[in-house]
Amino acid sequence: MTSAPVSPAVSLADLDPDALRSVHAEFAAAYEELKAAGLKLDLTRGKPGADQLDLSNDLLHLPDGEYRDAAGTDLRNYGGAVGLPELRAIFADALRVPVPQLLALGNASLTVMHDTIAQALIQGVPGGELPWGRQQISFIAPVPGYDRHFSICERYGIRLIPVPLNDDGPDVAAVAALLETDDSIKGMWCVPVYSNPTGAVYSEDVVRALVSLPAAADFRLFWDNAYAVHHLGDERPEPIDVLGLAAEAGNPDRPLVFASTSKVTFPGAGVAFVGGSPTNVDWIVRNMSVQSIGPDKINQLRHVRLLRDEQGLAAHMEKHRAILEPKFAAVQGAFEARLAPYGAGTWTSPGGGYFVSLDVVDGCAKRAVQLAAEAGIAVTPAGATFPYGDDPRDANIRIAPTFPPLDELRTALDGLCTAILLAEAETLLAAKG
Known part of the structure; x- marks a missing residue:
């Protein structure tokens, strides 16, 4: 129901060194364009967005x-x-x-x-x-x-x-x-x-x-x-x-x-x-x-x-759902469009809650988060989902899509995907010599 990873059609890991160097150059050029955009976006914490908070404004009186x-x-x-x-x-x-x-x-x-x-x-x-x-x-x-x-x-x-x-x-x-x-x-x-x-x-x-x-x-x-x-x-x-x-x-x-x-x-x-x-x-x-x-x-x-009452609680949460469902759909859409064609990661499709869990190639989560940060996209630190911040695979990234407005979220996700593709290509090139 909630955690089936998306199966990639093609994998960067299957490319020979020459093909991998070619796509790495493409990813690097796209990343330079991303940095030049001067973004300042935040995917770090699972906070309600302002439109969700507005649902409860009657509490103020x-x-x-x-x-x-x-x-x-x-x-x-x-x-x-x-x-x-x-x-x-x-x-x-x-x-x-x-x-x-x-x-x-x-x-x-x-x-x-x-x-x-x-x-x-x-x-x-x-x-x-x-x-x-x-x-x-x-x-x-x-x-x-x-x-x-x-x-x-x-x-x-x-x-x-x-x-x-x-x-x-x-x-x-x-x-x-x-x-x-x-x-x-x-x-x-x-x-x-x-x-x-x-x-x-x-x-x-x-x-x-x-x-x-x-x-x-x-x-x-x-x-x-x-x-x-x-x-x-x-x-x-x-x-x-x-x-x-x-x-x-x-x-x-x-x-x-x-x-x-x-x-x-x-x-x-x-x-x-x-x-x-x-x-x-x-x-x-x-x-x-x-x-x-x-x-x-x-x-x-x-x-x-x-x-x-309980029915009122359920109705209130349906209003939250109407705001959040498109944001989680945006995560799935971005990853399927940008990552899946390269086999770059697997991710969860939750039935509720506030997060999506993304696993990238072992050894490159920290690098991907670093690249995103340098391009103005803040993401939860790699390793935060493990005790002492130590993910032994350096693979997991927590995605928190709830806070940004939908248009900003789509921009941030697209930029994050660029960072992930570049990080994975770097890691695989280093492994293949």
Whole structure:
């Protein structure tokens, strides 16, 4: 559904040295024209574009003088540590977390994930004998993956162990082997729907395996369901009840579910969610009780008034889809027109989310990104999708098409393709002497 690579018709690698030198000269001339254009374009981060942000501009005047929730509580005051039940109910089904086990908090799920790890390092988690900070700690990192997940672990000296990410989720055999042999592993990063950057969607079989594998009682799946409602087509993956499957497997405390409205409404003024077993939720609430007396409940009420219910959320996301679908189509069109004829790379065709994952010839991703940058096209650094920025193949480039206007995106993609073709030709010429 999401990650089938496009098969090239011809490959630069199949050309003899003379033919390769000829196309290299063509690519070099095209690149010089590109640099002369004086572009200044940005494909670095998966941010909503201005037209997407405009969809939520009603938040700027909502809640229209209202300040009480459905129960009549004055939301201007202290309290309400777990967030508005009405807002939690809007997202509960999409995240497959019961409302009593879902908390609505501040504006960034990354903050909640960071704080959860910090509390685990200091206090330990339910079921653990020691705080994580008093042990050697490792996390499993499916790759390619999300650089900000990796940054949290890197900041606190948590060793990251990469495992392959397949179209249906992490390589279960690799995960099982690591858990069997390395008792320092206490966590694993997961983006189960439209994974960043490949667009992979975890299958139920993979999820059942992940919640069932033998592991320490304080092993946690950091289940970042950031793109659960961010669909690009009519085919929608059925949400998986990871909490229910974990309870069924006898490991109810294993998953910690995170999400936010960052790409639903305003990233700068959204709402983050965290869910888990009753035991995990109690642990999180106790930790929060010494940090905050409550989240921004007025902002949560704004979101309730804007989205209203599950159907309202779905309708709102269809407006996002209408803006984003042509941008993702532009990526596919550019790569098929410019790269496919030369066999220059394979890429994913995601069914949702915010990214496309592109693999170029081994050893030339950094060079391609460098060439693009020198021509005025900023791209996510090569290697960012791997722990410590180290892609052992130097092949993966994350494409973030959402932020630029469509005409700028097409220009940037065309220029990036020129840089990739030149980088691949250089790399192959060097290999052939």
